[in-house]
Amino acid sequence: MPIARAIAAIALAAPAVGSATPHDYRLDTVHTQVTASASHLGFSRPGGRLHVSGGWFRFDPDDWSTARVDVTIDATSIDFGNAAWNDKLRSREFLDVAHHPTARFVADKVEKTGDKTGVAHGKLTLLGLTRPLDLAITLHRIGVHAYTLKWTAGFAATATLKRSDFRMTKYLPDVGDEVSIGIEAEGIRDADARKSAADSSTASTEKTGEP
Numbered sequence: 001m002p003i004a005r006a007i008a009a010i011a012l013a014a015p016a017v018g019s020a021t022p023h024d025y026r027l028d029t030v031h032t033q034v035t036a037s038a039s040h041l042g043f044s045r046p047g048g049r050l051h052v053s054g055g056w057f058r059f060d061p062d063d064w065s066t067a068r069v070d071v072t073i074d075a076t077s078i079d080f081g082n083a084a085w086n087d088k089l090r091s092r093e094f095l096d097v098a099h100h101p102t103a104r105f106v107a108d109k110v111e112k113t114g115d116k117t118g119v120a121h122g123k124l125t126l127l128g129l130t131r132p133l134d135l136a137i138t139l140h141r142i143g144v145h146a147y148t149l150k151w152t153a154g155f156a157a158t159a160t161l162k163r164s165d166f167r168m169t170k171y172l173p174d175v176g177d178e179v180s181i182g183i184e185a186e187g188i189r190d191a192d193a194r195k196s197a198a199d200s201s202t203a204s205t206e207k208t209g210e211p
Helices: 002-013 082-092 195-210
Strands: 023-027 033-040 047-059 066-077 102-112 117-126 129-144 151-162 175-189
Touching: 023 151, 023 195, 047 195, 066 082, 066 117, 066 195, 082 102, 102 129
Parallel strands: none
Antiparallel strands: 023 047, 023 175, 033 047, 033 175, 047 066, 066 102, 102 117, 117 129, 129 151, 151 175
16 A cells, blocks of 8 residues: 555656547546436526446547547436436426437537536437537546546536427426536546447447337
């Protein structure tokens, strides 16, 4: 253990070594979460979580223009803390998970807007429809993980979408059209991250039977 700690200390003391080039990162699905919230009759904006089933991103802290993002979200995992409401959200009235069990966000253009901020210009595929979606992203940190000793990058992101753009119009306007999205993401550097994400997506498709 003392040796591992010493190695970690050395790595953390020089976080810039080996980082100034684009690297691929595999999403750590344990430490990556998506939240969604919408107005309920104007009284509140309750929210729930969605599980990220896989994905990857490319990132160079010195050149954000090289960044790429590809994330798959498990729509069946929606959890608003109530079983009956979860079932309704999974039904054809909302996410229709029987026919569309996943959503996917892909971005091939990232615009840096500040020292640690940027905008990922991408597209969201939801309910079989693909629409433009911009994520406002903030870099938390990039460096060597103190326990795994692996290069790790962490981000936060926010976005707003209209569910009516995806033909999800049930209960409008009582259940709000505007949905606020929040994301916390960690990625582990992995040269095979893109292939691993593709394999995961294929396995998910085979399991659900979706084309």
